[in-house]
Amino acid sequence: MTSLPEELARWLPRASERVAGLTPEPRLEQVGRVRRVGDGVAVVAGLPETRLDELIVFANGAHGLAVTLDDESFGCFLLSSHEGIGAGSLVRGTGQVIRVPVGEGLLGRIVNPLGQPLDGGPPVEADRYDPVERPAPAIADRDLVSQPLHSGLVVVDSMVPLGRGQRELIIGDRKTGKTAIAIDTIVNQRDTDVICIYAAIGQRESAVSRSVAPLRERGDFSRCIVVVAEASAPAGTQWLAPYAACTMAEYFSERGRDVLLVLDDLTKHANVHRQLSLLLRNPPGREAYPGDVFYLHGRLLERAAKLSPERGGGSLTALPIAETQAGNLTAYIPTNLISITDGQIYLEPKLFYEGHKPAVDVSRSVSRVGGKTQAAAMRAVADTLKLDYAQFLELEAFTRFGGLSDERTQRTIEHGRRIRAVLEQPQLQPLRLSEQVALLLALKEGLLDEVSLEDVPRFKELVREHLPRSCGRAMTHIDERHELGEGQRNQLLAALRALVEGLRDEPDEEG
Ligand SMILES: Nc1ncnc2c1ncn2[C@@H]1O[C@H](COP(=O)(O)OP(=O)(O)OP(=O)(O)O)[C@@H](O)[C@H]1O
Ligand SMILES: [Mg+2]
Structure with a gap:
């Protein structure tokens, strides 16, 4: 062992050489x-x-x-x-x-708003680091929303259709199936080329894992990114989450891809903003939110757009989610979000508790731009659906207490009940466009009126099982071309009629 002075004696000459080689310069660091x-x-x-x-x-x-x-x-x-x-x-x-990693390396990953992995995997391979706050595309860089984005939910695709590049708010009280609609829409993109980004903001970890599991099991997770800032994460990262997710989405939309961005949910985001702003002693305004809360979400959702062909023609569709208290759409955050977005899907607790799921209240839901993008085949079979359904709901409420009910009213009500049965759909069972068109065609042509109400779910199953086989060509035509020609229509009708007859005979066979 060398003694300390020896060690020092060896080290000192080298150190003084190194120091002699340096020219000290002043450096200013604030x-x-x-x-x-x-x-x-x-x-x-x-x-x-x-x-x-x-x-x-x-x-x-x-x-x-x-x-x-x-x-x-x-x-x-x-x-x-x-x-x-x-x-x-x-x-x-x-x-x-502040910047976040963006690029293909994020696909199939679960990350926090700073792009750090939360899935136990290796660090994300970033293509670039982009600022989380970016200006929205200018007017000249935008194009009209022209292509549909199918959710796979009959009630949405037939009456509140979504277009690529649209911003549609999903709004409703707590536990009314808001997340379920968004997750179903993502799962339905497994057969498309749409990239899906789900941002979970301020949720409990158990809720997040419940939402993410179906994406892995049923969706194409290799085209998904999940950005999580759970309720226990620092409030600053929860605040950052929607912007970071939007930046990750823009990387793809700016390269001509179609992207779906779900922000679940912006009510929690507004609350985090309020909490942090109050702590910084910014003056509170209505409902104690700071004055810039409209700008907070306006500048975020304006980044969703359909880009012009010169900018690559990509699209960023945003599905922000908002929670209401006792169905109050006129509270501050809901009204702000309704005015920023291109329509809303309103979920009604009463429908939910009566078991009519998805509990979309059709009369209070609109899609201000998606209608123009609706597939021609769907438009052909769903043109009077909203009106018929609204009429039924009114009549049903009226006759519930023994109001007058002549034969015509009775027929309208029976038909309406079948509309409702067709609109009901379990979670994670998205229907293809052709399947939806077939069901609505059966409804429109009165075929379903011959089926008893209890048999409608069975009829829906039969449509899914049999039609792809019995009229495969027509179904593929509808899925690929989005059109319903006379030939396909007749073919479908014949097959549907056979199914209805089969159903009517079924009890006899069993008996
Ligand atoms: N179409 C459906 N069919 C059957 N069950 C459904 C349907 N949609 C939602 N549910 C069930 O309803 C419950 C609430 O759904 P979900 O979590 O999507 O609601 P939410 O409005 O997002 O709730 P939260 O306010 O907690 O965010 C869940 O247990 C879900 O499984
Ligand atoms: Mg939810």
Whole structure:
């Protein structure tokens, strides 16, 4: 063992050589100091050149996002826990706005809003790092929404059709099947080329895993990205989640791909924004939300667009979700979101509890741009559906208490009950366009009126089982060309009639 002086004697000449080779230069580094920290926010003084959305680094390595600027200080959202940060801690600016990894490497992954894996896999291979806040495409870069995006749900595709590039709000009270509609729509994209991104904001982990499981089992997960900021994550990352997910989506839409972005849900996002803003002592406005809460979601949802051919013709369809309290659509956040989006799918708790699922209240749901994109085949069989159904609902309410019911009224009601039975659909059983068209054709042509109400579910099963075989060509034609010609129509009708007759004979055979 060498003694310490010997060691020093060997080391010193080398160290002095190295020091001699250096020319010391002054370096200016601005540092700030934390004034106040806690509950997901910090106020920092002394970094006068900080910009909005700049990523800042605390002495313990934690990151923050500058969101409000004052004369002498700025407020920031913390993107990790505030452990190890105290009043007086040093802070450095990075001069960079906050960015997330984007690229093909994210497909099939579950990540947090910073792009770090949550699925136990290796780090994400990023193609680039893009800012989370980006300007929405300009008017000249946009095109009209012209292609349908099929959800696989009869009630949606027939009466509130979605188009690629549209923004459709899914809104309803808690536990009314909002997430289920979005997940079903993603699962239904397994046979398309649409890339799906699901952002879970402020949900419990168990709820997230319940939503993600069907994507893995039933959907094409290799074309999905799941961005999770669960309720226990730092509030700053929950705040960031929808923007980060949108940036990840834009990478694909800007390359000409069609992307579906689900934001589940923006009510929780608005609440996180309110919480953080109040902690930064921004003045509260209506319902204690800060004044910029409209802008918060407006600038996000404006990024959804159908791009012009010059910009590659891709599309970013957004399905934001919002929760109402006791069906109140006039509360602050719901009205804001309704006015920002191109329509809403409203879920009604009463329908849900009566077992009519998906519990879409057709009279209060609209799609302001999707109608023009609806497949011609669907339009041909669903043109009077909404009216017929609305008429039925009114009559049903009227006759429930023994109002007058002549034969015609009775017929309308019986027909309406069959419409409702066709619209009912279990979770994770999306129907192909051709199957939906066949069912609605049977309804429109009065074939279903000959089937007893209890037999309608069985009839739906038979359609799925038999029609692809008995009129495969016609079904493929509808799926691929979205049209229903005279020939296919007759072929379908003949097959449907045979099914109805088979059903009517069934009890006799059994008996
Ligand atoms: N079409 C359906 N058929 C049968 N069950 C359904 C259907 N849609 C939803 N459900 C069930 O209803 C329950 C609530 O659905 P979901 O979680 O989608 O509602 P939510 O509105 O997103 O709830 P939350 O307010 O918790 O976010 C779930 O147990 C789900 O399985
Ligand atoms: Mg939900």
